[in-house]
Amino acid sequence: MTDAHKTAAETALRTTGGAPPDDVDKAPIPLLEPREGIPPVVATDEALAEVVAAFAAGTGPVAVDAERASGYRYGQRAYLVQLRREGAGTALVDPVGCPDLSTLGEVLSDTEWILHAATQDLPCLREIGMVPSRLFDTELAGRLAGFPRVGLGAMVESVLGYALEKGHSAVDWSTRPLPEPWLRYAALDVELLVDLRDALEKELDRQGKLEWAREEFDAIASAPPAPPRKDPWRRTSGMHKVRRRRQMAAVRELWTARDRIAQRRDVSPGKVLSDSAIIEASLALPVNVNALTALPGFGHRMGRRQLEQWQAAVDRAKELPDAELPQPGQPLQGPPPPRSWADKDPAAAARLSAARAAVSELAEQLGMPQENLITPDTVRRVCWEPPGDRSQAAVAETLASYGARRWQIEQVTPLLAAALTDTPAKP
Secondary structure: OOHHHHHHHOOOOHHHHOOOOOOOOOOOEEOOOOOOOOOOEEOOHHHHHHHHHHHHHOEEEEEEEEEEOOOOOOOOOEEEEEEEEEOOEEEEEOOOOOOOOHHHHHHOOOOEEEEOOHHHHHHHHHHOOOOOOEEEEHHHHHHHHOOOOOOHHHHHHHHHOEEOOOOOOOOOOOOOOOOHHHHHHHHHHHHOHHHHHHHHHHHHHHOOOHHHHHHHHHHHHHOOOOOOOOOHHHHOOOHHHOOOHHHHHHHHHHHHHHHHHHHHHOOOHHHHOOHHHHHHHHHHOOOOHHHHHOOOOOOOOOOHHHHHHHHHHHHHHHHOOHHHOOOOOOOOOOOOOHHHHHHHOHHHHHHHHHHHHHHHHHHHHHOOOHHHHOOHHHHHHHHHOOOOOOOHHHHHHHHHHOOOOHHHHHHHHHHHHHHHHOOOOOO
């Protein structure tokens, strides 16, 4: 039994139980104002140079956060970047006025960055020249430590005993000038990140999971940018209703036209045309604009010119030769859906059932979500096409080839090897 197994079996500390610290009142303390007040928004090269100098002279890790305008603007660009470091205080940087923050990224390149849910913010930070070489993800740390709720507000409350202001996370951060309450909220988001990081590091160390967390953080920091998604139109909400290839072509044409317009206007695609409207038009394949107008999502509020452009997209799909119509499904990358395993390969289904049960039990013992112990996709791949000799060494090598970290391989290899050897081999 590892240290992590032992500590997970002990009485949970406040950090994993969700209660406030012992040295504060039971009710969380509202955090209403940043320590040094709301800093001015940095939107000029001169002001940015001052921030760069201040943060270069600071000490310790740097807390970083970014605000996007999801649901309002096209793409996921950053519209505000918040930073805090000992000796430098808090800075609020406007990437619209200062679109290149590479000089700031460079002076912090050897510093540990603290982010909450790092994978959400790293893509937009990378776009403006900010790429960490080392990081600490407080959300992921909370998952590994067994917190029942890992949102920033919940973590700050349960670990540090403070209540963060809520209500501005989903606003339109492309608004200029940004209202003062929003700026206060943004500054408070990084106010306690360093304190939260320090407390979580102690808790992970207590549970024997600190090295595990460091492996996870290193994997995030070193991961390359995600490649563009293939056939993104297939992710249109309601796509499961579309069965015929001609209808699928209409989805593709409408989605592509909408995306082009949204990008040109810099608005969220959903504000141009809803997914449900795309599906309705694709299922109906209207013969003309009048028929299109009768469909949900294409009502009287939509102008004639708009209606004509959507009808033109439908018409393009209707005129395509059969050879150019999309295929019903994307080529499978990896094993088929587990629900079909019992029919396709009963032995593989038995292996998967045994492996899932073992992983679930171990995750519960360790006090963490199953998907953080090992990804479900990795388990499926190993069970569908297991290594030839089924030895622990071969299983470990297979897990590594799928990107599993060393600590994950050490924990789950014995379980998966047993699940593979205790069930029949593929004939």
